[in-house]
Amino acid sequence: MTMPLSELEPIIxxxxxxxxxxxxxxxxxxxxxxxxxxxMVIMGGSGSGKSTLLRHLIGLEHPSSGNIKLLGQDIxxxxxxxxxxxxxxxxxxxxxxxxxxxxxxxxNIMLPLxxxxxxxxxxxxxxxxxxxxVVNLAxxxxxxxxxxxxxxxxxxxxxxxxxxxxVLLFCDEPSAGLDPVVSSSLDELILRLKDALDMTIVVxxxxxxxxxxxxxxxxxxxxxDILTIGTVDDVRASDNRRIQDLLNRHFEEEILDPDAYxxxxxxxxxxxxxxx
Amino acid sequence: MLSPDRPFPLFLQKIESLGRISTKWVNSxxxxxxxxxxxxxxxxxxxxxxxxxRLEAIVSQMMEVGILAxxxxxxxxxxxxxMLAIQGIDALKDFGAEHQVTYGxxxxxxxxxxxxxxxILIAGRSGSAFAARLSTMMINNEIDALRxxxxxxxxxxxxPSLVAMMIMVPLLTLWADIxxxxxxxxxxxxxxxxxxxxxxGQTIAYLGTxxxxxxxxxxxxxxxxxxxxxxxxxxxxxxxxxxxxxxxxRAVVHSILALILADxxxxxxxxx
Ligand SMILES: Nc1ncnc2c1ncn2[C@@H]1O[C@H](COP(=O)(O)OP(=O)(O)OP(=O)(O)O)[C@@H](O)[C@H]1O
Ligand SMILES: [Mg+2]
Numbered sequence: 404m405t406m407p408l409s410e411l412e413p414i415i416x417x418x419x420x421x422x423x424x425x426x427x428x429x430x431x432x433x434x435x436x437x438x439x440x441x442x443m444v445i446m447g448g449s450g451s452g453k454s455t456l457l458r459h460l461i462g463l464e465h466p467s468s469g470n471i472k473l474l475g476q477d478i479x480x481x482x483x484x485x486x487x488x489x490x491x492x493x494x495x496x497x498x499x500x501x502x503x504x505x506x507x508x509x510x511n512i513m514l515p516l517x518x519x520x521x522x523x524x525x526x527x528x529x530x531x532x533x534x535x536x537v538v539n540l541a542x543x544x545x546x547x548x549x550x551x552x553x554x555x556x557x558x559x560x561x562x563x564x565x566x567x568x569x570v571l572l573f574c575d576e577p578s579a580g581l582d583p584v585v586s587s588s589l590d591e592l593i594l595r596l597k598d599a600l601d602m603t604i605v606v607x608x609x610x611x612x613x614x615x616x617x618x619x620x621x622x623x624x625x626x627x628d629i630l631t632i633g634t635v636d637d638v639r640a641s642d643n644r645r646i647q648d649l650l651n652r653h654f655e656e657e658i659l660d661p662d663a664y665x666x667x668x669x670x671x672x673x674x675x676x677x678x679x
Numbered sequence: 680m681l682s683p684d685r686p687f688p689l690f691l692q693k694i695e696s697l698g699r700i701s702t703k704w705v706n707s708x709x710x711x712x713x714x715x716x717x718x719x720x721x722x723x724x725x726x727x728x729x730x731x732x733r734l735e736a737i738v739s740q741m742m743e744v745g746i747l748a749x750x751x752x753x754x755x756x757x758x759x760x761x762m763l764a765i766q767g768i769d770a771l772k773d774f775g776a777e778h779q780v781t782y783g784x785x786x787x788x789x790x791x792x793x794x795x796x797x798x799i800l801i802a803g804r805s806g807s808a809f810a811a812r813l814s815t816m817m818i819n820n821e822i823d824a825l826r827x828x829x830x831x832x833x834x835x836x837x838x839p840s841l842v843a844m845m846i847m848v849p850l851l852t853l854w855a856d857i858x859x860x861x862x863x864x865x866x867x868x869x870x871x872x873x874x875x876x877x878x879x880g881q882t883i884a885y886l887g888t889x890x891x892x893x894x895x896x897x898x899x900x901x902x903x904x905x906x907x908x909x910x911x912x913x914x915x916x917x918x919x920x921x922x923x924x925x926x927x928x929r930a931v932v933h934s935i936l937a938l939i940l941a942d943x944x945x946x947x948x949x950x951x
Contacts (some may be wrong), residue, residue: 463823483831484728490829501820505812515828519729 411438413472414571414603415460420469422459429455431627432469442597442604444614446649447624453607454498456624457575460605461495462486474571491519494564498575498607500556502548502563508535509544512563519567534562537592539585554581561589565596572596572604578613590616611650615639623649711907714833718841721834730831736839744805744840745847749854751804752797756855759792760784760862768870777871781881784863789886793855794894795942798901801848802934806905809840810930813913814923822914841906848902849895856894897945901938908934 415437422430429452437443445453458464459471462478471478473489481489502511512531516522522530528544535541538558548556561577574593578586590613596602608614614621614635621638623630625645631638638646725732767780813836816822825832864878912930916922 458823461827463826487728487730487829487831490827493827495824495827497820497824499820501824503821503824504815504819514830518828518830 411441413437414439414474415605416470416472417460418470418472420456420459420466420471422455422464422466422469424455429627430459430466433624433627433629435622435629435632437603437605439603440597440601441619442593442606442617444618444621445605445607445624446609446611446614446621448649449609451624452627453624454575457573457605457607461493461573462489491567492570494567494569494572496557496560496564496572496574496577498579500548500553500560502556502559504548506548507544508540508546508548508551508559511548511559512544512566515563515567530566531562534566535559538562539588554585557581558585558589561592568600568602570603572602573606574604575607576609577606578608578610586610586613587616593617625649707911710911714837714907714910715903717833718838721831721838722842725834725838730834732834732838732842736835737842740839740843741847743808744801744843745851748801748804748847748851752800752851752855753858755796755800756793756858757862759796760788760859760864761866763787763792763859764863764866764870768867780867780871781863781878782885784867785860785882785885786890788859788863789856789890789894791894791942791946793859794852794898794901795938797848797852797855797898798905798938799935801844801851801902802905802908802938803931805840805844806909806934807927807931809906809909810913811923811927813910814916814926817914817916818919818922837906837910840909841903844902844906845899846902848905849898852895852898856891893949897942900941900945904937904941905934908937 413436415435417433417435420430420433421428433456435443445456447453455464459466460473462471462473462481465479474492476485476489478486478489502508503514506514509528509531512534513527516527516530520527531544532541535544538561540555540558540562543551543555543559548559551559557577557580561574564572564574577593578589581589593604593606594617597604604617606614606617618635620632620634622632623638623646630643630646631641633641639650641647721728721730721732763784764780767783768777771777771780771783813822816836822832825835860882864875864882867873868875868878909930912926912933916926918925
């Protein structure tokens with residue numbers, strides 16, 4: 404992006420967001436802005452608060468303190484009715500998929516159309532099929548969600564999130580657990596949506612390759628704090644140790660000595676067996 | 680002095696936990712009232728908000744709650760009718776008043792047994808199922824998904840079940856009335872040597888519209904209670920699959936309790 408920041412239209416503004424679960428502080432005074440038409444990737448280790456941040460951004464949870472503005476509106480002051488109106492312009496693909504288990508995949512994907520438009524059944528079916536084709540799930544309309552694999556559920560959830568061509572799209576770990584081919588085709592889809600529809604997209608992901616492929620900017624979260632916000636190159640060039648650790652895939656505590664670890668495992672299991 | 684890091688004396692802890700429990704009940708009561716209010720809102724003004732309550736959803740819930748419950752309601756009703764007739768004749772024989780049994784059975788079935796037994800059956804069948812469905816949707820983020828699609832979960836999930844219950848529980852109760860009275864008739868006609876026609880004639884003559892309305896009115900309230908208790912418990916789920924089992928059981932116990940207390944209250948207010 405070469406435009407000066409002042410000309411960019413902010414779609415999401417987060418100001419000093421702090422949140423607790425019980426007495427545990429999960430997000431620690433976070434501020435960030437997402438501009439129209441950009442792909443913002445949120446990265447960070449497991450448990451760093453990515454999903455929690457996302458749930459706050461879409462108004463499902465209320466912060467202990469701080470402000471969130473979505474499409475120019477402060478979501479703290481919005482009525483239920485205003486939120487409903489706002490949600491028609493927003494698509495969300497949850498980390499777990501969250502398809503309705505009592506409906507077929509096709510019905511799941513058509514549900515937003517059925518509820519918010521007056522399209523006839525045939526048109527809705529065609530639109531659903533198109534979105535399913537895009538995520539490589541054509542022909543699975545009539546299956547129940549319980550009959551899909553984890554990766555297929557994620558893709559179906561993605562199709563449902565974009566069925567209304569939202570202005571703003573949130574995806575929580577869209578490509579986690581997908582094979583590389585499907586994962587990169589999902590990345591391409593995200594880029595196409597951005598270019599063709601000028602969609603603003605917030606993606607939470609663990610996958611570095613995917614993040615670097617799609618991101619305009621990256622926010623790196625660590626234990627509820629923002630380590631940095633910047634372009635792919637900024638993040639790559641950062642000399643912050645935690646960020647370099649993350650980039651070198653040292654997300655979690657690593658196993659330093661595999662042999663010793665294995666020995667410990669087998670030793671323990673032998674001990675278990677000898678007790679029997 | 681009490682300080683935060685010193686444990687409370689035991690009696691204060693007791694009072695505190697008592698306070699917490701009663702706060703929970705008051706909260707549930709408030710939540711129930713608000714659910715009812717919201718449901719009425721969506722039924723009346725849903726279409727103006729472009730959030731219509733769907734007829735198909737209501738019909739499918741009516742099938743689930745009502746039609747599929749017919750066999751069990753029939754079986755239990757006919758048994759209860761027979762039992763009341765046997766007990767009634769046996770008890771009244773001592774006074775030489777066994778011919779009054781029709782009256783006693785008719786009143787107790789229509790005013791008390793049919794509504795209560797139907798209510799309890801539906802609480803066990805549909806109240807639990809509703810709590811299970813709702814709590815599963817909660818832990819799978821499906822309720823969140825509804826929200827962010829701009830679909831109000833009360834309108835989409837609660838209202839169809841509520842309406843179905845408000846219609847089907849009274850209808851099932853009416854059916855239970857008929858089946859139980861016929862069941863009682865089977866025994867009474869043979870024991871007293873009267874014809875079925877005479878028995879039915881007597882029953883109709885004894886029963887006033889007020890009695891029938893009393894029973895059906897109560898069952899209408901029961902239908903609402905079962906739904907609300909199901910929602911309150913279902914939406915309070917924490918933890919995974921274990922939590923679902925927990926709230927499902929609790930929904931049944933609570934709704935049976937609610938039915939019996941409501942029954943007592945209504946009878947006390949209307950019959951004294
Ligand atoms: N409902 C909840 N109640 C209590 N604590 C929670 C709840 N949800 C999340 N947390 C806590 O908040 C922290 C952040 O969780 P979150 O789900 O946001 O992590 P994440 O970055 O999305 O991790 P992952 O990459 O594994 O999805 C964790 O420490 C978690 O224990
Ligand atoms: Mg997460």
